[in-house]
Amino acid sequence: MTSLISLLNRWRLMATGGHQPPKAPANQLIRFGILGAANIAPLAIITPAAQHPEVTITAVAARDRAKAEKFAKKHKIPIVLNSYQELIESDQVDAVYIPLPNGLHLEWALECLKKGKHVLLEKPSVGNEEEARRLFGGEEVKAAAEKGVVMLEAFHYRFQPAWALFLSLLDRTNIVDVNVNIILPQLFPDNDIRFDYNLAGGAMMDLTYTNSVVRAIYGTEPEECTSCEVQTMKPPLDERCDHTFSTTWRFPGGATATTMGTHRGSWIEHLKTNLPVTVTHRAVVIETNEEKGEETLRKRKVTMRNFMMAMIWHRIDIEDEFVVRKKEGGEEVRRWTVKESRKGYTWEEANIGVDRKCETYWLTYKYQLDAFVDRIKGREGTGAWVDGEDSIGQMRMIDMAYRKSGLPTRVSKTS
Structure with a gap:
């Protein structure tokens, strides 16, 4: 209650x-x-x-x-x-x-x-x-x-405490896969500017959060868009504009990502999935018992739900699978799983070392505005920012996906 x-x-x-x-x-x-x-x-x-x-x-x-x-x-x-x-x-x-x-x-x-x-x-x-x-x-x-x-x-979304907490739970060097889904119901009519190619529209443009999230998690750029399937608007609407996409990526070291977005989902799908981001890590040795000749491995999966508007509601689920095995031969001795849920509506609740006052009801946009003002005033912020190279990399990733899909890349009206 x-x-x-x-x-x-x-x-x-x-x-x-x-x-x-x-x-x-x-x-x-x-x-x-x-x-x-x-x-x-x-x-x-x-x-x-x-x-x-x-x-x-x-x-x-x-x-x-x-x-x-x-x-x-x-x-x-x-x-x-x-x-x-x-x-x-x-x-x-x-x-x-x-x-x-x-x-x-x-x-x-x-x-x-x-x-x-x-x-x-x-x-x-x-x-x-x-x-x-x-x-x-x-x-x-x-x-x-x-x-x-x-x-x-x-x-x-990058400026809110919950996102910072989520990132703190990841081990970037051992991530092997990222999955991001944005399923939205039909909130916008077919003739909305989001689906106008002449205004650089398309779902991969509007729901570009998917690419931003993957890049923020890996901290690097994809090597290849390995697949991109799209569903486009139907005549007499602009067939150059997608309303749904599903894309796979290869990152350095063989890591992968899947991004999916749609403006034509159902409310049931939207509410059921809650905009999940799931990060899977490889199994790594976290402890060694030389006396018994055993080692303990941990394989972590972290899922954040409602990453875009976490102040409304969110949940971060951490699932750690532990395996004790013999160092020689790799025979499994025992296995168990530990599950935990976290949340971070304020910096205090996130508890990641950011000492700034805030309110539980602040919009993600308020945190963003704080960072913008801090930068203008020359003050130290929380560390969250989107610099020019990040924005260039973001558009490069979108271009890669459109080329793979067979659709043309977007162009501004003044180009």
Whole structure:
């Protein structure tokens, strides 16, 4: 009963925004502008900004001014500007959140950098690897970085305590397989921008968390996409866009990964699987008994459920299989399994050495915003970040999958 009450209270605080601290003096605030009146903006930046003492939302611009005005009124944003360019050039804006369709990211992120604005860029960052190299390795970003301008691709799940706890339970050098599944019900209509090739759409783009997770776990890049099967939109819709994919990968040392994602699953499948990430390790010797001529091996499997939005609910299951065997000949002496479950709704509960105050109801996006502000202010963060090379590697992996599937890689509108 106590756990249920705690869960319901956390959900209530998430829904209402929880505690909103007083704001810092005006000259210490980071003033955000939002490009587009996107549905994700309240979750990704507006609520987290309200919970952050050093952040305020000052402006919004959309292609449809009436839509922007309605959005601004609803979310109490004081300034509505006539165009994206006007917002980027505004002296009332220090940082820009870009939740536009994928195919528009490159153009407007570059414009922000040219104008010296910090950029919080929704994933996927751009349309393909070549564009990522232009954005994250080009002269614009180098010049902006020299002036202290910060840009971050918004893989929000990486900043939460639960994810850090999950990573701490892994032995990266002995991982042999990673499996990631994102099964979503049909939340978006067939004509949604997610399925528009001309806007760099496709399920592998939208659900690119699968690739990000695998790369974060291994800490390295895949050598090959060994298979990629896709289901695409049917005419008269764009057949170049996938709504479902299943992909296998080979990593250095023969390690493997399987990534699967769909926007056409069922609610039953979604609720049953709970967005699992499963990491399997090889058996390793953890103890030797020379007197008995025996050695003990451990084979670990760690599964995290609901990695994307762990603050709503999550569970990390650790399953350790132990085998005692003779050193000579390998004869098995005995075998047993130990199972344990962990959770980390706060840094304190995660207990991995991060001494920072937080609340159980904070969104993953709030932790992300904390890291973004810390980087701008030159403060030491928790260690979580997505740098430019990471973002380039992310797009390289997506390109590899699309090529293997037989579909064309994505292209931004300005390419």
